[in-house]
Amino acid sequence: xxxxxxxxxxxxxxxxxxxxxxxxxxxILAYILDVLAxxxxxxxxxxxRSYPNYLxxxxxxxxVTTIAYFIGMGIGFVLGWARSVxxxxxxxxxxxxxxxxxxxxxxxxxxAGLFLGTLLVYGIKYYVRRTADAYVAIIRGTPLFVQIVxxxxxxxxxxxxxxxxxxxxxxxxxxLTANTGGYQSEIFRAGIQTVHSGQVEASxxxxxxxxxxxxYIVLPQAxxxxxxxxxxxxxxxxxxxxxxxxxxxxxxxxxFGRSEAFQTFHIxxxxxxxxxxxxxxTVPVSKVVEWIERRYRIPGLGIQASRTARV
Amino acid sequence: MAVGTILVILILQTVLRFNLLDEDLWKLYLPSFLDGIxxxxxxxxxxxxxxxxxxxxxxWARISRFRTLSWPLSVFVDFFRGVPPIIVVIxxxxxxxxxxxxxxxxxxIGIIIAAxxxAMHSGAYQSEIFRAGFMSVPRxxxxxxxxLGMTNGAxxxxxxxxxxxxxxxxxxxNEFAVVxxxxxLLAIVGGFELFGSSFIFEQQILFSPGNQLSWIFVVWTAxxxxxxxxxxxxxxxxxxxxxxxxxxxxxxxxx
Amino acid sequence: xxxxxxxxKHFGALHVLKGVSLEVQKGEVLVIIGPSGxxxxxxxxxxxxxxxxxxxxxFLDGTQVNRRDIRPxxxxxxxxxxxxxxxxxxHLTALQNVTLGPIRVLGTDPTTAxxxxxxxxxxxxxxDKADAYPAQLSGGxxxxxxxxxxxxxxPKAMLFDEPTSALDPEYIREVLDAMAALARDGMxxxxxxxxxxxxxxxxxxxLFMDAGRIIEEGSPEEIFHSPKQERTxxxxxxxxx
Numbered sequence: 001x002x003x004x005x006x007x008x009x010x011x012x013x014x015x016x017x018x019x020x021x022x023x024x025x026x027x028i029l030a031y032i033l034d035v036l037a038x039x040x041x042x043x044x045x046x047x048x049r050s051y052p053n054y055l056x057x058x059x060x061x062x063x064v065t066t067i068a069y070f071i072g073m074g075i076g077f078v079l080g081w082a083r084s085v086x087x088x089x090x091x092x093x094x095x096x097x098x099x100x101x102x103x104x105x106x107x108x109x110x111x112a113g114l115f116l117g118t119l120l121v122y123g124i125k126y127y128v129r130r131t132a133d134a135y136v137a138i139i140r141g142t143p144l145f146v147q148i149v150x151x152x153x154x155x156x157x158x159x160x161x162x163x164x165x166x167x168x169x170x171x172x173x174x175x176l177t178a179n180t181g182g183y184q185s186e187i188f189r190a191g192i193q194t195v196h197s198g199q200v201e202a203s204x205x206x207x208x209x210x211x212x213x214x215x216y217i218v219l220p221q222a223x224x225x226x227x228x229x230x231x232x233x234x235x236x237x238x239x240x241x242x243x244x245x246x247x248x249x250x251x252x253x254x255x256f257g258r259s260e261a262f263q264t265f266h267i268x269x270x271x272x273x274x275x276x277x278x279x280x281x282t283v284p285v286s287k288v289v290e291w292i293e294r295r296y297r298i299p300g301l302g303i304q305a306s307r308t309a310r311v
Numbered sequence: 312m313a314v315g316t317i318l319v320i321l322i323l324q325t326v327l328r329f330n331l332l333d334e335d336l337w338k339l340y341l342p343s344f345l346d347g348i349x350x351x352x353x354x355x356x357x358x359x360x361x362x363x364x365x366x367x368x369x370x371w372a373r374i375s376r377f378r379t380l381s382w383p384l385s386v387f388v389d390f391f392r393g394v395p396p397i398i399v400v401i402x403x404x405x406x407x408x409x410x411x412x413x414x415x416x417x418x419x420i421g422i423i424i425a426a427x428x429x430a431m432h433s434g435a436y437q438s439e440i441f442r443a444g445f446m447s448v449p450r451x452x453x454x455x456x457x458x459l460g461m462t463n464g465a466x467x468x469x470x471x472x473x474x475x476x477x478x479x480x481x482x483x484x485n486e487f488a489v490v491x492x493x494x495x496l497l498a499i500v501g502g503f504e505l506f507g508s509s510f511i512f513e514q515q516i517l518f519s520p521g522n523q524l525s526w527i528f529v530v531w532t533a534x535x536x537x538x539x540x541x542x543x544x545x546x547x548x549x550x551x552x553x554x555x556x557x558x559x560x561x562x563x564x565x566x
Numbered sequence: 567x568x569x570x571x572x573x574x575k576h577f578g579a580l581h582v583l584k585g586v587s588l589e590v591q592k593g594e595v596l597v598i599i600g601p602s603g604x605x606x607x608x609x610x611x612x613x614x615x616x617x618x619x620x621x622x623x624x625f626l627d628g629t630q631v632n633r634r635d636i637r638p639x640x641x642x643x644x645x646x647x648x649x650x651x652x653x654x655x656x657h658l659t660a661l662q663n664v665t666l667g668p669i670r671v672l673g674t675d676p677t678t679a680x681x682x683x684x685x686x687x688x689x690x691x692x693x694d695k696a697d698a699y700p701a702q703l704s705g706g707x708x709x710x711x712x713x714x715x716x717x718x719x720x721p722k723a724m725l726f727d728e729p730t731s732a733l734d735p736e737y738i739r740e741v742l743d744a745m746a747a748l749a750r751d752g753m754x755x756x757x758x759x760x761x762x763x764x765x766x767x768x769x770x771x772x773l774f775m776d777a778g779r780i781i782e783e784g785s786p787e788e789i790f791h792s793p794k795q796e797r798t799x800x801x802x803x804x805x806x807x
Contacts, residue, residue, distance in 0.1 A: 239394070242397050267406060
């Protein structure tokens with residue numbers, strides 16, 4: 001079928017558009033780099049000889065991030081699970097208990113002990129739940145800077161004679177773990193809740209116990225839902241580990257770059273190296289996650305993971 | 312919410328042995344505390360509106376058909392999303408002033424530039440939010456507007472934009488909370504907002520004998536509380552706005 | 567009043583319209599039937615220039631309108647459209663939906679537009695729902711508001727793209743009644759629909775379309791009871807039970 005005049009025109013515009021886009025993007029980047037390099041000088045020699053050190057620092061960043069991430073995952077999973085159960089109002093719980101007790105006792109009236117016991121368990125569950133909720137809310141509502149410094153202060157107070165590097169490391173890992181634990185609990189909670197509604201009823205209707213339903217129906221689906229946000233969370237935590245610069249004693253990438261910059265006065269080179277390494281790690285991973293999400297998306301099913309920012 | 316928070320504070324107080332309401336401390340700390348809060352709010356006054364303007368403009372531009380417009384901006388967004396904000400803040404504060412004429416080169420200017428960089432950083436994230444908002448408005452709405460004889464501009468203004476903005480509010484609330492927390496980063500380049508001034512005060516406590524170490528925890532708990540209240544207030548405010556203007560049946564799709 | 571000649575449209579490799587021509591007189595009701603994917607919606611959208619045909623001519627009142635020097639917006643003001651998925655503006659009330667076009671496109675002052683809007687809503691039987699939001703209305707009510715919205719622009723003709731296909735059965739009747747009333751008042755209408763009852767009662771002519779071409783054209787009796795083409799017979803046989 002011969003292409004019409006309009007079609008030809010449109011595809012020509014498209015080609016010009018793409019070429020121009022590449023030109024403009026590369027052009028702007030080249031111009032910026034040129035201006036910056038001219039202004040502050042670009043010592044390729046410095047970059048050439050120092051980049052292994054930067055890579056080593058990056059390795060430390062990854063190291064710290066990974067430890068905190070996986071310990072945090074344990075915390076997050078438990079918390080997420082605990083928080084995904086809906087807490088029913090006390091009256092309804094009591095009424096349900098009474099019905100069960102009456103049925104069990106075959107018409108006799110249930111003892112006061114049962115009520116007190118329920119109240120106690122409910123009370124404990126209530127306060128545990130509220131504390132968990134508050135924990136996550138505080139983690140999300142306060143800057144990571146404050147969290148790090150808080151933990152660091154505790155470490156300094158209780159272990160004043162420890163090596164500064166260990167102090168910083170301990171504080172950093174604890175703070176990052178607590179932080180990611182909070183954010184991951186949100187991810188797990190959303191994952192469990194998204195699958196939970198309706199699926200548990202359906203699976204119990206075919207005879208599975210509540211635990212069985214969890215194990216064979218809810219969790220497998222929740223795991224699939226949860227992987228993209230969890231991957232994003234890892235990247236987010238890696239970026240967050242940069243905040244350990246406030247401690248100063250842990251030679252992760254940002255701290256290292258900053259000290260290099262101020263000691264050698266190769267400020268722009270240090271900046272370029274640090275930024276380059278972060279981008280090299282985060283951008284490809286993010287793009288892959290985006291691609292996976294788009295490709296395997298089930299319409300209507302997904303966790304609206306808001307920017308898991310933690311700064 | 313309040314119950315849990317109080318519980319947490321009580322637990323912390325016993326474990327770490329400090330008293331939140333220690334009078335002697337507050338006599339010394341209150342000025343720094345309040346000054347810090349005021350400065351934080353002033354930074355927010357610049358950064359928040361600017362970030363929205365940047366985010367909206369870029370979000371709008373990125374849904375354009377013209378790749379010449381959207382590609383460079385995508386690079387911009389990817390850059391700010393891939394780099395930790397603290398790095399950009401540090402180097403913006405150091406390198407930024409040197410781009411200006413010598414008259415303006417000072418540390419204070421550096422802090423302002425760092426604040427502007429934070430606005431760009433949040434703007435990059437907000438552009439994604441607005442872009443998702445635009446793309447979530449069903450295509451049929453535009454068709455219907457066109458079928459009434461509206462130009463694309465009018466359709467955008469009266470049909471698409473109102474709905475896109477309403478959709479963007481919930482994720483925007485979250486992003487605003489992030490910006491509030493981001494302002495703490497300015498401390499590392501010398502800004503005296505809440506975190507910064509509290510940090511300096513804390514150093515003073517640590518290095519002068521006779522002051523109780525437990526005061527450190529009081530300071531940081533107070534600081535955390537303030538940030539918590541700020542983020543809570545902002546998210547609640549935006550949620551209230553969302554409830555008022557919410558369009559039933561319209562939902563944002565994940566982009 | 568509306569005439570199209572030799573419309574061609576490709577979407578990439580898909581040849582959707584293969585030389586379609588038709589003509590509608592003033593006050594006439596034309597119904598187009600056919601299987602999904604036959605190009606009916608595309609044809610409709612070419613008439614009010616929501617879609618630009620690759621080649622062919624679209625005429626409104628004798629003037630060719632798919633020309634570069636004629637603004638499509640002007641054409642769309644003359645020809646109203648009602649969509650399968652209603653497409654009511656979700657953030658506006660029913661009345662605001664109806665008055666948006668007159669106020670912002672025609673420049674009518676809000677008071678006059680409001681009064682006219684209420685009259686139109688009354689005409690489709692929804693006078694009491696003027697301040698309701700689309701989400702608060704049933705499907706049938708939403709579609710009737712959509713009809714009133716299109717009417718508010720005082721169009722010369724109306725296009726209906728499967729207006730009842732997305733409705734629950736109990737709401738179909740009210741919309742078809744509104745459309746029939748329009749026809750009685752002399753509106754020129756092109757309706758793509760599967761509602762054969764409506765077609766036989768209200769339409770003057772029926773077009774059967776398949777795979778981008780008009781296969782057969784005739785009066786309702788001819789098409790439904792004595793179709794000339796094999797494909798028409800097969801399709802009609804499947805629809806009429």
